[in-house]
Amino acid sequence: MKIVVIGGTGLIGSKLVSKLTAAGHQALAASPNTGVNTLTGDGLREALTDASVLVDVSNSPSFEDAAVLEFFTKSTKNLLTAAAALGVKHYVALSVVGCERMPDSGYLRAKVAQELLIKAGSIPYTIVRATQFFEFVKGIADSATENGTVRLPTALIQPLAADNVAYALAEASLTKPVNGIIEIAGPETFQLDELVRQGLSxxxxxxxxxxxxxxxxxxxxxxxxxxxxxxxxxxxxxxxADWLEKSAV
Known part of the structure; x- marks a missing residue:
């Protein structure tokens, strides 16, 4: 089965392509690096020809409010149009747990807009919402650092490893569309500040x-x-803790 992974050269996409290939599927990594541009539509028809499943794990190059909204809306429209024309039977997209609960975030508003487009489209779909990844703990700290101090909310978070995200996406892409949302999370709950404190330590x-x-x-x-x-x-x-032991956070 041919499965096209949009954003297939990134953190999640590369892991997903490896898992699907190891399972014997024809997994195509599609990204600007491989000549596929979802914003312009360049390379989409060639990439999606004969594909049964499209998995979208792409991300905006800019997180500025207007730019990220344009990326997710324009890219998703282009993907839906091309996939429908070429007979793709399942659209799988990676999204964010709780995105609809945080409208002050321009990035999360854009993810909600992406979800709505997919739901309104003609292709059967599965939206996989994930919690934050272990791999982004340092990025969270960097974004909240001022004068050497990291100030973070004490809200609860249930993060997971990127490998586990890729596994869930592989499973979703190889099963029937649910025409709804699946949530995935890690096995433990932390306060956000404590998670980052452990990661930095x-x-x-x-x-x-x-x-x-x-x-x-x-x-x-x-x-x-x-x-x-x-x-x-x-x-x-x-x-x-096991992930920290095996990685250079």
């Missing part, structure tokens, strides 16, 4: 991490459970 990063309920998370205020999945989420197997 493991890499011997000396920055002080302070918990502040009024601090912002990428430009938005959080309620205690804003970042948590519902009770029916699929749970990844990898624990944060």
């Amino acid at each position: 493991a890499r011997k990063d000396p920055r002080l991490v302070l918990g502040d309920p009024n601090a912002q998370y990428f430009g938005t205020l959080l309620h205690e459970r804003s970042l948590l999945p519902g009770g029916t989420a699929h749970i990844g197997a990898t624990r944060f």
Whole structure:
């Protein structure tokens, strides 16, 4: 079966392509690096010809509000049009747990817009919403650092490893469309500040991490459970401490 992974050369996409290929499927990594541009439409027809499944794990090169909205809306429209014309039977997209609960975030508003386009399209679909990845813990710290101090909300978070995300996407792409949302999360719940504190400590990063309920998370205020999945989420197997032990966070 031919499965086209949009964003297939990135963190999640490359892992997904490897898993699908190892399972014996024809997995095509599609990205600007391989001549496929979802914004312009260049290379889409060639990439999607004879494909049964499209998996979209692409991301905007800019997180500025207007730019990220344009990326997800224009790219998704182009993908839906090309996929429908070429008979793709399943559209799988990676999204974010809780995106509809944080409208102050331009990035998450764009993800909601992407989801709505997919739901309104003609192709059977599965939207996989994931919690934050372990791999982005340092990025969270960097975004919240001022004068050597990291100030973060104390809201709860249930992060997971990128490998577990790729596994869930592979599973979704090889099963029937659910025409709805699947949530995936890690096996443990942390306060956001404590998660980052542990991550920085493991890499011997000396920055002080302070918990502040009024601090912002990428430009938005959080309620205690804003970042948590519902009770029916699929749970990844990898624990944060085990991941830290094996990686250079």
